[in-house]
Amino acid sequence: METHVLPDLNLSMNLATLRNGSTLGEMVDDCLRHGVTAIAPWRDQVAAVGLKEAARIVESNRLRVTGLCRGGMFPAETAAGRQANIDDNFRAIDEAAALGADCLVLVVGGLPGSSKDIAGARQMVRDGIAAMLPHAKASGVPIAIEPLHPMYAADRACVNTLRQALDVCDVLDPQRSGALGVAIDVFHVWWDSDAWKQIDRAGRERLLAFHVCDWLVPMKDMLLDRGMMGDGVIDIPQYRRAVEAQGYEGFVEVEILSKDWWLRSLDEALDTCIARYQTVV
């Protein structure tokens, strides 16, 4: 796919970063004005304008879609609930295919209902990914499991380390087909001394996405206080070098879930993301 990426601006905007009430079209226009031609939208942002219109925006602007956020959320208390979740993941694959996304990112889900059985939840995740994988392959949409920080194990994602995510990949895709891999977000893995070994283990076939933001100290909100690159404690270039050493040539996707940044204009957010990308990523 031909893109309009500027030299040295291998940056994709995850549109969660720009959640200030703007529409998908407005965000895209502003990205383009800043020379950003790669995006990763969220499903609700696509749904708000309709899948067809979203696909038209992507195509007419020759955008690269580095990922669709997000599938997953597999665990449920009942078999019917788990099947409904799998059905939703089938729709997510179809949406990712319609947008020509490089991958569908999975946030796998936490403990269902009042469960205290995290091993059981993890099994539900494996089962769910196994169920969707054939449809993903047939649709040409790679699935990227995103291990989330352990502080989200209960309520968002019970896959919390690269090691766990790659264990799932090895079970479900032993041939390393490229259909199943991981999305690495420095926010989630920066603390993990095992991450380096796991990035090597992943290799190019399993490295499907690379997300950046920063870890602020202190953190005001466990979900919505992620930092702009450079404002926190993460040695981001060390991670970028590690994934690129494995042959990762994809985009660096900026995903900052932050109430503070959502209060600012798209221009300010984009200007700052690009400046920081060029200096601290």
Next chain:
Amino acid sequence: METHVLPDLNLSMNLATLRNGSTLGEMVDDCLRHGVTAIAPWRDQVAAVGLKEAARIVESNRLRVTGLCRGGMFPAETAAGRQANIDDNFRAIDEAAALGADCLVLVVGGLPGSSKDIAGARQMVRDGIAAMLPHAKASGVPIAIEPLHPMYAADRACVNTLRQALDVCDVLDPQRSGALGVAIDVFHVWWDSDAWKQIDRAGRERLLAFHVCDWLVPMKDMLLDRGMMGDGVIDIPQYRRAVEAQGYEGFVEVEILSKDWWLRSLDEALDTCIARYQTVV
């Protein structure tokens, strides 16, 4: 040491649980009224009455002291700062010895200053423990490294998994002398699928303390919203069985850092801890 422990009440109160403004003496009196004869005080609580008076309270009431909280906090930007931290850990050992504590618990510290070098901080931790270990051995005070949840990696403790803590133990105490081990708090490790293997690896010699509380969903505060056992998502008995399967015969220490519980009376906190200990631990 002879104790007054009631049958089946193998419970120790970590006095962080009772931080409502009471003095050490008041907390101890209330513990004893409830049949709790084992405590784990914090250094500031000891300092507030003076070490000598604290030791007198312990001795005259024939209390078991299951641990002193806390040593650690090794990383610093300068060599002088690191030495000052080591000196403070020597004092912590002396205090633990004066109280007859079963161990000194270490919260090892996070990134010093504006550092982004977590591997460097971890090296400072290893160096600090190495420096204090001879004095701890000579004083008969085992050192318990407490791996803290990864959400505290930046600002409180850069040792975040049992695996990491045991790697430090293996380097510094390869003979498994009993002088160095781990304090396991279910709050910090409950998410970790690797914990079971690491508990087995620790074995009796390295299992120096076992702390319980619960992980609430949602969590209102990253530091001070720990839950009463049974109010959260942790399968506590599964962890207790795992450590006891390794021969751990020590106390179950209740440590709940919670603004909510600190608003209540000592009686209510103790009654609830004991009731939950008997039903969900």
